[in-house]
Amino acid sequence: MGASAFFTGLERRNGLLMNMKMLKEKLIKAGLFVCAAFSIVFVLSIIFYSLYNGNQAITAEFLHGFYWVPCIYFTVYVAVGAVALAVAIGLPCAIYMAEFADMRLRNVTKTSLEVLDGFPSIVIGVLGWELLSNPRSSYSFTHFLHHEFGMIGTGCLLFGWLILMVMSFPVIATISEDALRAVSQDLREASLGVGATKWQTTTKVLLPSAMPRVLASILLALAAAMGEVVALWWVLGFTIPPVFSFSPLSAATSLSMIINNQFQEANESGSPFLRQQVFAAAFVLFIVIGLVNIAIRIIVANQSKRGAE
Amino acid sequence: MNLKIRNQVSSFFRKKKKENLLIGSLLFVSAIIALLPGAIHLINGLYSLSFSIVTLDEYVSVIMFSLLMILPSIILFCMAYLLWEAHSYGWKLSIAACGIAVLLAIATPAFMYFALPIAILSGLAALLGSQNKKGAGSQIKDSPITIENVVKVGLRLSALICFSVLVAMVVFIVAMATPFLSIQLFTSMNLNYVNVGRICYGLPPVGSIGGVLSCTIGSLLVVTFCEFVAVPVGIGAAIYLAEYSGQNRLISTLRFFIEILAGAPSVIIAIIGFAIFTQTFHWNYSLYSGAIALSFMALPWNIRVAEEAIKSVPRSYREASFALGATQWQTARQVMLYAAMPGIITGILLGIGVALGETLVLQMNFSGATLTGLPNPWWHIFNLRQQLPALTVFIYSVPGDSYILSGSGFPRANPTNADFFTFSLALAAATVLITIYLVLCIGALLLRNHLNKKMKGS
Numbered sequence: 113m114g115a116s117a118f119f120t121g122l123e124r125r126n127g128l129l130m131n132m133k134m135l136k137e138k139l140i141k142a143g144l145f146v147c148a149a150f151s152i153v154f155v156l157s158i159i160f161y162s163l164y165n166g167n168q169a170i171t172a173e174f175l176h177g178f179y180w181v182p183c184i185y186f187t188v189y190v191a192v193g194a195v196a197l198a199v200a201i202g203l204p205c206a207i208y209m210a211e212f213a214d215m216r217l218r219n220v221t222k223t224s225l226e227v228l229d230g231f232p233s234i235v236i237g238v239l240g241w242e243l244l245s246n247p248r249s250s251y252s253f254t255h256f257l258h259h260e261f262g263m264i265g266t267g268c269l270l271f272g273w274l275i276l277m278v279m280s281f282p283v284i285a286t287i288s289e290d291a292l293r294a295v296s297q298d299l300r301e302a303s304l305g306v307g308a309t310k311w312q313t314t315t316k317v318l319l320p321s322a323m324p325r326v327l328a329s330i331l332l333a334l335a336a337a338m339g340e341v342v343a344l345w346w347v348l349g350f351t352i353p354p355v356f357s358f359s360p361l362s363a364a365t366s367l368s369m370i371i372n373n374q375f376q377e378a379n380e381s382g383s384p385f386l387r388q389q390v391f392a393a394a395f396v397l398f399i400v401i402g403l404v405n406i407a408i409r410i411i412v413a414n415q416s417k418r419g420a421e
Numbered sequence: 422m423n424l425k426i427r428n429q430v431s432s433f434f435r436k437k438k439k440e441n442l443l444i445g446s447l448l449f450v451s452a453i454i455a456l457l458p459g460a461i462h463l464i465n466g467l468y469s470l471s472f473s474i475v476t477l478d479e480y481v482s483v484i485m486f487s488l489l490m491i492l493p494s495i496i497l498f499c500m501a502y503l504l505w506e507a508h509s510y511g512w513k514l515s516i517a518a519c520g521i522a523v524l525l526a527i528a529t530p531a532f533m534y535f536a537l538p539i540a541i542l543s544g545l546a547a548l549l550g551s552q553n554k555k556g557a558g559s560q561i562k563d564s565p566i567t568i569e570n571v572v573k574v575g576l577r578l579s580a581l582i583c584f585s586v587l588v589a590m591v592v593f594i595v596a597m598a599t600p601f602l603s604i605q606l607f608t609s610m611n612l613n614y615v616n617v618g619r620i621c622y623g624l625p626p627v628g629s630i631g632g633v634l635s636c637t638i639g640s641l642l643v644v645t646f647c648e649f650v651a652v653p654v655g656i657g658a659a660i661y662l663a664e665y666s667g668q669n670r671l672i673s674t675l676r677f678f679i680e681i682l683a684g685a686p687s688v689i690i691a692i693i694g695f696a697i698f699t700q701t702f703h704w705n706y707s708l709y710s711g712a713i714a715l716s717f718m719a720l721p722w723n724i725r726v727a728e729e730a731i732k733s734v735p736r737s738y739r740e741a742s743f744a745l746g747a748t749q750w751q752t753a754r755q756v757m758l759y760a761a762m763p764g765i766i767t768g769i770l771l772g773i774g775v776a777l778g779e780t781l782v783l784q785m786n787f788s789g790a791t792l793t794g795l796p797n798p799w800w801h802i803f804n805l806r807q808q809l810p811a812l813t814v815f816i817y818s819v820p821g822d823s824y825i826l827s828g829s830g831f832p833r834a835n836p837t838n839a840d841f842f843t844f845s846l847a848l849a850a851a852t853v854l855i856t857i858y859l860v861l862c863i864g865a866l867l868l869r870n871h872l873n874k875k876m877k878g879s
Binding site for chain 2: 133136137140141143144145146147148149150151152154155157158161162165201202204205207208209212213217220221223224225226227228230231232233234235236237238239242243278281282285309310311332335336338339340341342345368371372375390391394397398401402404405408409
């Protein structure tokens with residue numbers, strides 16, 4: 113009788129301990145979930161504040177007020193041109209690192225790409241100002257263009273392409289290299305066994321099977337290029353109002369630059385209307401870049417689904 | 422030791438063909454000769470300029486011109502290397518080098534005295550090379566020019582471009598800034614233009630603490646406070662995503678939002694941070710509004726890095742821990758997190774480097790558009806409501822004020838001494854910034870290699 117009472121007591125105590133343990137686990141899980149949910153809060157607060165501050169600008173006169181059309185055109189034009197140049201350098205570099213290089217050279221290149229990936233954009237901007245668009249320094253590109261083509265102004269689209277190319281090829285090169293490396297060894301060996309050369313294997317077997325992730329890296333670079341401000345600040349030839357032009361030697365104004373400039377102007381002048389427009393523009397930019405990110409997500413998800421099958 | 426080196430060297434030479442070696446050595450010698458004028462010009466120019474008052478343009482033109490003079494020798498070095506690699510297209514390239522050198526000599530008389538010897542030497546090398554080719558070509562074709570070889574050279578060239586862009590940027594910034602670096606820049610000045618003007622006209626600056634040093638302190642402080650928020654939250658989120666997740670809807674939603682946040686451009690985060698912290702919470706420009714706005718950017722980075730590190734830990738660790746009776750949290754904290762620590766530390770160090778380079782977020786939440794020095798009793802920098810200067814914001818505002826905004830979007834016709842002085846300040850700040858960044862990056866990468874080796878060894 114006494115013994116059984118003792119055992120039930122022990123069981124109860126053990127059960128209580130187990131319950132305490134489970135409770136602790138659950139509490140910790142909830143805490144970790146809160147950590148993960150911070151990013152949801154951040155994104156929702158971005159959307160909420162830009163809509164809250166900019167809702168009155170989204171009216172019928174929306175399209176006339178803020179130079180929307182030229183700004184979006186220039187944003188896309190600058191980003192696409194730069195990413196095209198970056199693909200021309202970054203993709204061969206990725207192929208070389210993944211397939212052709214020996215280990216030492218590959219490590220050097222990969223390290224330098226990783227360093228270049230997070231290089232402070234303001235420093236790239238200063239370099240761009242000094243080497244490309246400073247009309248007074250006799251070795252800058254603007255000086256040359258001024259003498260040869262009669263260009264007037266301190267910056268142009270071409271400089272924006274060059275600067276953004278330097279900023280975006282590390283992204284393309286590193287992610288594409290990972291994608292090429294992730295292609296299974298069997299495919300490679302099968303292709304070489306059939307008698308294809310290394311270059312044929314790369315172009316006809318490896319690149320097609322790594323294509324979704326390569327495409328994702330290109331889109332990632334595109335999204336980053338569309339939001340860049342500081343590196344372009346001195347080289348793009350910022351003008352208000354922006355003027356439509358197709359020539360790479362003409363001044364351009366991207367949406368993110370005009371957001372930055374007009375926001376400071378709105379703060380100085382205290383104009384509520386300008387402020388509304390700036391926040392509406394920020395909302396539009398955020399949505400555009402979000403759409404690019406969603407496209408990346410869909411591409412990668414499709415590929416992983418295909419890989420699972 | 423000596424014997425070992427000699428063996429290595431001799432085996433290196435034995436692999437190559439003799440003719441290629443000969444021409445390659447010839448090209449190496451000529452490259453070294455070609456290197457001399459540029460180096461002499463650089464030393465001469467900098468030495469003589471250091472005695473007189475000069476402009477930025479003069480310094481940079483000396484550096485640029487000597488770089489241009491060194492360029493042919495670099496081409497020659499590359500060619501010699503290619504020859505030593507024993508490829509049969511080396512001689513064609515040396516013909517091209519000869520042509521380039523001749524063209525240079527014709528185009529600018531200044532190049533004449535060193536371009537002509539190069540042209541003669543490389544022409545000789547080309548001649549020798551082609552004769553060798555003829556002689557040997559009838560019997561064996563050692564390395565035919567196929568598409569494979571051409572492609573390989575092209576790919577190697579692109580990798581070299583990637584590497585050299587980084588080196589060129591760092592070298593150029595440091596070379597431009599070196600003449601202007603001094604102790605005074607770093608310590609004895611408040612960073613406003615009143616002081617810059619006063620120093621230019623020989624007056625003592627107002628206030629005592631400041632200089633690029635104050636900017637560095639501000640940048641490091643705000644990034645530190647930002648990581649106090651972003652590191653625990655990021656690691657927690659990564660543990661949740663990697664350990665506690667199934668493939669359910671909630672997790673994919675979380676991932677979606679993290680990716681969106683990672684893609685958000687800094688200008689949007691900057692103006693939203695301004696709207697939230699300054700206008701809703703009335704924190705003004707302060708350490709905590711800057712730190713929290715910056716953590717918007719640092720958080721997705723930290724989550725991604727920590728999650729990748731945790732996922733790369735072998736599954737067997739987790740299973741062994743569960744088999745011993747550990748709970749999920751014990752496994753996550755004491756096994757997985759511990760094993761993933763090298764990767765997490767590396768990633769967070771890289772993230773600090775990236776966060777130091779943020780400009781607009783700091784400008785709109787932390788430093789403000791008008792530059793300030795450090796607060797007068799210096800320990801007030803730890804006051805969370807304090808507005809401090811930051812390196813990136815300083816660089817961002819200096820050329821803007823001294824060049825672009827000085828009259829109708831065009832630079833002033835006659836730049837004053839003060840303009841050069843402010844620009845030199847920006848260059849000094851940029852040098853400090855990339856020095857900190859490179860030290861962080863290289864430290865992180867070395868640490869990763871070291872820890873990886875240690876993990877593999879054990």
